[in-house]
Amino acid sequence: MARYDAIIVGAGHNGLVAAAYLAKAGRRVLVLEQRPVIGGAAVTEEVFPGFQFSVCSYVVSLFRPHIIRELELTKHGMQLIPLECSFTPHLEGPGLVRWSDPNRTRREVSRFSRKDAEIYPEFALAMSKMSFFVKHIIDSPPPEIGSLHPNEITKLMGLFGRLRDLGPDMMELHAQLLTMSGVDFLRMWFEADALLAPMSCSGIIGTFLGVHSPGTAYVLLHHYMGEIDGAFRSWGFSKGGTGGVSQAIANAAVHHGAAIRTDARVASVVIRNNRAKGVVLENGEEIDARVVISNADPRRTFLTMVGENHFDADFVTQVKRYKYRGSSGKVNLALDRFPDFTCRPGDGVHVRGDIAVAPSLEYLERAYDDAKYGEFSKRPYLNVVVPSLVDPSVAPPGKHVMSIFVQYAPYHLKGGAETWPKRREEFGDTVVDTLAEYAPGLKESILHRQVLTPWDLEHEMGLTEGNIFQGELSLEQLLFLRPVQGWSRYRTPVRNLWLCGSGTHPGGGIMGAPGELCAKSLMNEGAV
């Protein structure tokens, strides 16, 4: 008999969620992580002494609330601190802050457009209705289109029923959401550039698309779901960095008896008679298990750990076609002091949410232009947070950590992806220079700097082509198409080999849903 019921390759937060669910159900589980730390892209590391960086992901919103309850994650240390607001600094004028207080937001927005200010609640209501519908989709495995199995048909009918319940207006809106660009979609309500720019950014995060590209409206909703009612309160910092979320899940898994090993890179999956039997580590150690669940992305799993020869040519083609083409980077700073933003100085509430350098639509489109031709943006879109302002545990007293998410940083640079390491510091300088235009004291306050290019995300974090979501969140790669049509239910063509990472439905972000749905599907089918 195999030593383990399940081996999970990768201790990303989804792998850990899967491990916790399986362990809680009494299965013997081993998690193997290649890096010295757990968490994958939801990780906190003390990169410089005294400074805890949320190295990759930096805010939490989509995490499924029922997972918190079912795994009792608060008991295991999960703590989320809500973001108060969203600040868009401008070079001229006082910029824009969207607050959790609707009256305050109305006053702010009315400086740019009185219409936008007043219609904001209507937009929020429409999005709440949409999210209400989409939440259901996120919280269950995707329907299998084309299947004639009665269960599948019932499921699909149920979905259409729900869609119908939304009413004709909402159905139309849904169609628009699926096909339009983020900007066009938002333009159905808003007119002010200053508002459209930061709002449309949610539609491009993690994709190699521009704010005017069709399909980005859906990605916008994907990100909007964390902010029901137009309140930004449901986006939050995780205490101790986003690694805190992973740590809490790991604690739950261990509490239920799972074993986790770090510095344990899986070289290959052992396959006999088209069945996964276990894994071989890089050091040659072989561990057997009844099922192998991969938290790594589809390409790594199928092409590196298993090998093309185990699959049909068609399947391989589709796996190869699945798009990664990472477009973002990350710069983490350790700061001696908080630098003033010229347009609104001080370290008040306005900088305790997220800060978006997205002054206009033209700015964003130009940033995309550079990327289209294989360059990183000369003036990129930046999403900045300073978690130490609300969670002092991540930096020495009075000092700060600043996390800067950067887009666009195309993985496929003109000179080839492998030229990234040579251009890493130049990229870092571009980011700091950009932000320093809004906060001139920034450069003087930097103590340490960590620059992550898409190349680094691939080589350090194991994210293929540096895509932050294990594959683009574009429409043709979602739902029953993620990662490959016909294989969207966490199973793979190799028996007893399963996927549980962001490369499966419902996709990327710290949400835990792929891990949960994989574990539950697997147990439903009696695989372990």
Added chain:
Amino acid sequence: MFRFGYAGAFPRDGCVVANPVARFPMPIATPFHPRTSARCVSLFYKDWAGYYAVRSYDTTHDREYFAFRHACGLIDVTPLYKYDVRGEDAARFLARVMVRDIRKLKVNQVYYVCWCDDHGRIIDDGTVSRLTDNDYRVTSSEPAWHWLQRTSRGYRVSIEDVSDAIAALSLQGPTARDVLNNVTEDAVAKLGFFKLTRAKIARADVIVSRTGYTGDLGYEIWMANDDALRVYDALYAKGHPFGLQPAGLDAMDVTRVEAGFILNGVDYYSALRCMIPSRQSTPFELGLGWMVSTEHGCIGSEALAREREYGSIRKLVGLDVDWNETEALFRSHRLPPEVHPGAWRDPRPVYDARGAFIGQATSGAWSPLLKKNLALATLVREHTAPGTEVRFEVTVEYERRTVKATVTETPFFNPERKRK
């Protein structure tokens, strides 16, 4: 120096001031704040449309309530939204928006109005005043600029949001007329109910309208922000012999229940804010059917005409909660009857005699004047005839019980002096 409203909160020149919090404050103060805050010893405020609003000056609101009913209360109502609609099509345009035919509104007259979406579902209620021939002012409880703007296409009108440029006071109660006549040289001596006039108070130009939210004799005084303190001081000084008392929202809330006035966001929700259609209401359901004219072709008029013909499924009514049963219920726990000290707005279920759910009471108050426990409730039509007995939920010793309540017409309190 204090500065107020948008002008204060957002300096247009984009200059940098040292303290960003002071620069983008929330809530903000109304122009009366220096006076009202000096007298608000309770520090009991709430946020009303983004402004600091006094809930009660004392730790209890009783004195302010009795001032409304026996002398007069002075309340800062600046946070109301106000819009100036001007132009040659102003009357036609407002008639299109409002369920009442504004073309019939005369100069210096005020209409209480409501407006609906295309399906005849209410969006908000407020007033329209006709200041000159083509010059109207709309007040509302929620921002309405965009709705007016959106519906004004094709009309030659301009719509200006003057919410933050105009300060407003409400002086309500039996001695209100005497106070105003004293400060305005009898400008309101002959001012009729729902009429307005221009006047001077302490050399400042003001508009006085005979309107209010207490269901009593009362006036609302509209002025430029810069004149606010002068007007306030004059009223306060001259009002003293007439028992004038600064009053807050809590006292007014009791009076508005006695008057049977509905409140957006409490007794109904704007059609534009509802997650589900069943939360929306129509003017007929809210007892505003009297103002609906389906002839002049307002937005939603087709649906409204249909509803007028076929009737509504629900209706807002008054409830008189039976005191004897309440007393008996509490007595069974060896307790004297307890009632909420002020007005309440947390909705409570209403049942029929067999215990089936028939609707909800959305606000209510113990009326110190009528010595009755009152509520406003929306019930299914079958149970809305005056005199119908229903069951009203009461919590006694943490346990939810019901007592008898009788359906009553509103207003509960309607003194002759209100119109005379």
